[in-house]
Amino acid sequence: MDISNVNEIGKHKLTQHYEVLRELGDCYTSVGNYSQAHRCYEKAASLGPDEPGPYVGLGVAALQVGKLDDAEIAFRVACRLDARCAKAYAGLAMVAQQRGEYPQSFDLYMKSLELDTNNITALLGLFQVSCEMGSFAKVIYYLQVYLQSHPGDTSVMFALSALYLKDGRTEQARDMLQNLLALEPANQDAANLLEEVEHTLAGTEQR
Amino acid sequence: MANPLGETAGRSHANETASKGPLVSVLVPTYNRRRYLPGALASVLAQTHRNMQVLVVRDGGEEVADVVRSFRDPRVVFIDRKDNRGKPHSLNEALSQAQGKYVAYLDDDDIWYPNHVETLVRALETQTDCRVAYSDLYRVYCEIRPGGERVVRSKYVEISRDFDRFLMLYFNHVLHVSLMHRRDLLDETGPYTESLNILIDWDMTRRLAFFSDFHHVLTTTGEFYCPLNESDRISDVRRRDSEDYLRNVLTIRTTTPPKPWPKIDELSIILATDRLDQEIGQMLMRIWRHTFYPYRLYLPLSPEDHSRLDCSMPNVVVVPVRPESSINERVDVALRRAEGKYVAVVPVGLPIDDMWIEDPTYAILHHAKGREGFQLEGTGDGQWGAVLSRADLEWARRAYPHLSIEASLMACGVKVRPPRLEELPFQFDEMLRRGKLAEADGDWSIAARLFEQMGQRYHNELWMKTMAARAHYEAGDRERAGRLSREVNCIRPTIDTLLLEAKVRRQEREFAAAIRLLVAAEQGLSGSANSTVMQPVTGVQRGQTVGGV
Numbered sequence: 001m002d003i004s005n006v007n008e009i010g011k012h013k014l015t016q017h018y019e020v021l022r023e024l025g026d027c028y029t030s031v032g033n034y035s036q037a038h039r040c041y042e043k044a045a046s047l048g049p050d051e052p053g054p055y056v057g058l059g060v061a062a063l064q065v066g067k068l069d070d071a072e073i074a075f076r077v078a079c080r081l082d083a084r085c086a087k088a089y090a091g092l093a094m095v096a097q098q099r100g101e102y103p104q105s106f107d108l109y110m111k112s113l114e115l116d117t118n119n120i121t122a123l124l125g126l127f128q129v130s131c132e133m134g135s136f137a138k139v140i141y142y143l144q145v146y147l148q149s150h151p152g153d154t155s156v157m158f159a160l161s162a163l164y165l166k167d168g169r170t171e172q173a174r175d176m177l178q179n180l181l182a183l184e185p186a187n188q189d190a191a192n193l194l195e196e197v198e199h200t201l202a203g204t205e206q207r
Numbered sequence: 208m209a210n211p212l213g214e215t216a217g218r219s220h221a222n223e224t225a226s227k228g229p230l231v232s233v234l235v236p237t238y239n240r241r242r243y244l245p246g247a248l249a250s251v252l253a254q255t256h257r258n259m260q261v262l263v264v265r266d267g268g269e270e271v272a273d274v275v276r277s278f279r280d281p282r283v284v285f286i287d288r289k290d291n292r293g294k295p296h297s298l299n300e301a302l303s304q305a306q307g308k309y310v311a312y313l314d315d316d317d318i319w320y321p322n323h324v325e326t327l328v329r330a331l332e333t334q335t336d337c338r339v340a341y342s343d344l345y346r347v348y349c350e351i352r353p354g355g356e357r358v359v360r361s362k363y364v365e366i367s368r369d370f371d372r373f374l375m376l377y378f379n380h381v382l383h384v385s386l387m388h389r390r391d392l393l394d395e396t397g398p399y400t401e402s403l404n405i406l407i408d409w410d411m412t413r414r415l416a417f418f419s420d421f422h423h424v425l426t427t428t429g430e431f432y433c434p435l436n437e438s439d440r441i442s443d444v445r446r447r448d449s450e451d452y453l454r455n456v457l458t459i460r461t462t463t464p465p466k467p468w469p470k471i472d473e474l475s476i477i478l479a480t481d482r483l484d485q486e487i488g489q490m491l492m493r494i495w496r497h498t499f500y501p502y503r504l505y506l507p508l509s510p511e512d513h514s515r516l517d518c519s520m521p522n523v524v525v526v527p528v529r530p531e532s533s534i535n536e537r538v539d540v541a542l543r544r545a546e547g548k549y550v551a552v553v554p555v556g557l558p559i560d561d562m563w564i565e566d567p568t569y570a571i572l573h574h575a576k577g578r579e580g581f582q583l584e585g586t587g588d589g590q591w592g593a594v595l596s597r598a599d600l601e602w603a604r605r606a607y608p609h610l611s612i613e614a615s616l617m618a619c620g621v622k623v624r625p626p627r628l629e630e631l632p633f634q635f636d637e638m639l640r641r642g643k644l645a646e647a648d649g650d651w652s653i654a655a656r657l658f659e660q661m662g663q664r665y666h667n668e669l670w671m672k673t674m675a676a677r678a679h680y681e682a683g684d685r686e687r688a689g690r691l692s693r694e695v696n697c698i699r700p701t702i703d704t705l706l707l708e709a710k711v712r713r714q715e716r717e718f719a720a721a722i723r724l725l726v727a728a729e730q731g732l733s734g735s736a737n738s739t740v741m742q743p744v745t746g747v748q749r750g751q752t753v754g755g756v
Contacts (some may be wrong), residue, residue: 004327013362014348014361014435015358015360016348016361016362016363016703016706016732017359017361017729017732019362019705019706019735020702020725020728020732021729023706023709023713023721023725024722024725024726024729025714027709027718027721027722027725028722030713030716030718031719031722040729047358047360067388095216099455138456153474159522203346
C-alpha cells in the first residue's frame with residue numbers, strides 16, 4: 001500500500017506489547033493475583049529481553065508466594081541487565097531480609113537507596129531491618145531525604161518519629177508526630193506515640 | 208490461467224447468494240509471499256459477509272496453487288500466471304473477471320478482521336451516498352524471526368484520516384486494503400495504470416476522488432504489516448529510487464480520467480507568453496513538477512514557435528496565434544479554448560514552486576465570495592497573475608477587450624486579492640506538523656492543546672483525541688488523558704488508547720478497570736488475528752474491583 005508520508009517509528013511503537021504485558025503484570029501484582037502476574041511478566045520478558053522490569057516483577061511475584069530462590073534469581077537477572085536498577089536491589093534486600101540475613105539485607109537496601117532515594121519499599125525495608133539490628137543513623141538520614149521530596153508521606157513520618165524517639169531525639173519526634181496528626185488527625189498509632197513522647201518529655205522536664 | 212472449477216463455481220455461488228447482500232469481489236494479487244498468503248486468504252474467507260467472489264491472482268513468483276486449493280472454497284477464483292507483470296496488471300486481470308457490485312482489495316501479507324466486508328458493505332448500502340468507503344487499519348510493527356515468523360511489537364491506527372479531496376490529489380491518505388468501492392466506478396476512472404510500479408493504489412484512489420466522496424467508517428477492520436528488521440515490500444524497495452519515484456508521482460498527477468468529473472473542477476492554466484525560449488521551457492518543466500491540482504496548460508504560440516516546440520509534458524494545449532499578437536490578445540485566444548471552470552493567468556517569469564497554483568485555487572474553490580479572484584504569489588513588479596472563475600474572466604474580456612487583463616477585471620468589479628492565511632489548504636496538516644514538532648521538543652502541553660483544537664476545527668476527531676490523550680499523559684495531565692482515551696475507547700478502542708486509559712486507571716488505583724482494559728489490549732495484540740475485533744469498551748466502571756481477589 002502507498003502512503004507517502006510514512007512516519008518515523010518512535011521508540012514507543014516498538015515496545016507497546018511489552019508495555020501492555022508489564023502493566024498487566026503490575027496490576028495483577030497489585031491485586032494479589034501472582035500467578036497471572038507471573039504469566040504476564042514472563043511474556044513481557046520474552047518481548048523485552050534486555051529490560052529489567054519484567055524480572056523485577058517476576059521477583060516480586062515469587063517473593064509474595066514465598067519462593068525466595070526464584071525471587072533471588074529473577075532480581076539478580078534484573079541487576080545484571082541494569083546495574084542501576086534500584087528496585088532489583090530492593091528486591092534482593094527483601095529476599096535477604098526474609099531469610100533473616102539482616103546485615104546483607106541492610107547493605108542491599110542501602111545500595112537501592114543510593115540509586116533511588118525515593119524508593120519507598122527500600123526505605124521502609126531499611127527501617128524494619130534497622131529495628132532488627134538496632135542501628136538507626138543511616139535510616140534516619142534516608143528517611144529525612146525522602147521526606148524532603150515527599151513531605152506529606154505519613155507512613156514515613158511515623159517511621160521517622162519512632163526512630164527519633166529510639167535515638168533520644170524526643171522533641172524532633174514530637175514535632176514530626178504533630179505534623180503528621182495535622183495531616184491525618186485520625187491516625188491512632190501516631191496519637192498513641194505522641195502521647196508516649198509527651199509523657200517522656202514531661203518526665204524529662206520534671207527531672 | 209483461470210481455474211475453471213473455481214471460476215464456474217464462483218459464478219454459480221454468486222447467483223445462489225444474491226439474496227444475502229450484494230456480491231463483493233475481493234482482489235488478492237500475490238507475488239512471492241507464499242508464507243503469508245494462507246493467513247490473508249483465511250481472513251477473507253472468514254468474513255461474516257459471505258456473498259463474495261475472491262479473485263486470487265498469482266503474479267508469477269512462487270507456486271501457490273496448492274495454498275489456494277487447500278481452502279476448497281467455491282467462492283475462490285484462482286488466476287495462476289507464471290510470469291510477473293506487476294500489481295496493476297494483476298488487478299486489471301482480476302477486475303476483468305470481477306462480477307461484484309463492490310470491489311475490495313487485500314494484499315497477500317495483510318489480514319482483514321471478520322467484520323471488514325460487512326462493515327463497508329453496510330456503510331455503502333445504508334449509511335452514505337458515497338460510492339467509496341474505507342475503514343481504519345492497524346499498522347502492525349513486527350519483528351521477523353529467522354523462520355519468517357512475525358512477532359508483533361505493536362499495533363497502531365496511525366492513519367485515521369477523514370476524506371479530504373484536495374489532500375488526495377496531493378498524496379494518498381486512504382489505505383487500499385481498507386477500501387471498498389462500487390465496481391461500476393471503474394467504468395469512469397478507467398483501469399489501473401500498468402506503467403506504474405509504485406504508488407499504484409494512490410493512482411486509483413486519486414482517480415476515484417474525481418467521481419465520488421469517500422465515506423470514512425470509524426471501525427478498525429484489519430491489519431497491515433510493517434516489519435522492523437527488514438522490508439520485503441516491493442513498493443518500499445522501489446521508493447528508494449528517487450528518480451523512479453518522481454516519474455511515478457508525475458505520471459499520477461498528470462494522468463486524469465475521462466470527463467465529466469462530477470467532483471473536480473479542472474483548472475485551465477494560460478501561460479501569458481509572446482515567445483518560446485529557454486525560460487518558457489524551464490517554466491513548463493517547473494509547472495509540470497510542482498503542480499498537483501488537475502490542470503490543462505494553454506500555450507499561445509505562433510506557428511513558428513509551435514514548430515520548434517518539443518514538449519513531452521502532458522496536458523499541454525498549444526493555441527495558435529498570430530506572431531504579432533499582444534499578450535492580451537494571446538490570453539484572449541487561449542481563453543476561448545479553455546474548458547476549466549477556473550482559469551489561471553500566469554505571467555512569464557513568475558516563480559513556480561510547490562503550492563504555487565494550489566494556494567489560490569483552494570482559496571477560490573472554498574472561500575471566494577461573489578466575484579472574487581486570487582492572486583498568484585510573486586505577483587507584483589509588473590507581473591500579474593491570478594486564479595479566476597472562467598465566467599468572470601470571459602465577461603471582463605468581452606466587456607473590456609482593449610484593457611489589460613487586470614484592468615478589465617477591475618472595471619467589471621471582479622475583486623482580485625491574495626489569499627489570506629486561513630484560506631490556504633492543508634491547515635490541518637500544518638497544525639499537525641506543529642503539534643508533532645512540539646512533541647519532539649517535549650512541549651507536551653502545547654502539543655495536547657493543538658491536537659484538541661484540531662479535532663474540534665478540522666474533523667478527524669478520534670484521531671486527534673488519541674494524539675491529545677497521549678500528549679496530555681506525557682504532560683502529566685492524567686485526568687485529561689484518561690478522559691480523552693476513555694472517550695475514544697467508547698467509540699473505537701485501539702491498543703494504544705486502551706493502554707493509556709489503563710495506565711491512568713492504575714495510577715488512580717482502579718486496578719480492576721485497568722486489568723480489563725489491558726486484557727482487551729493484550730488480546731488484540733496476541734490473539735488470533737481473525738478473532739481480533741475490538742468492541743467499544745464501555746462496561747468498565749470507575750472504582751470497580753476485581754471479584755474474588
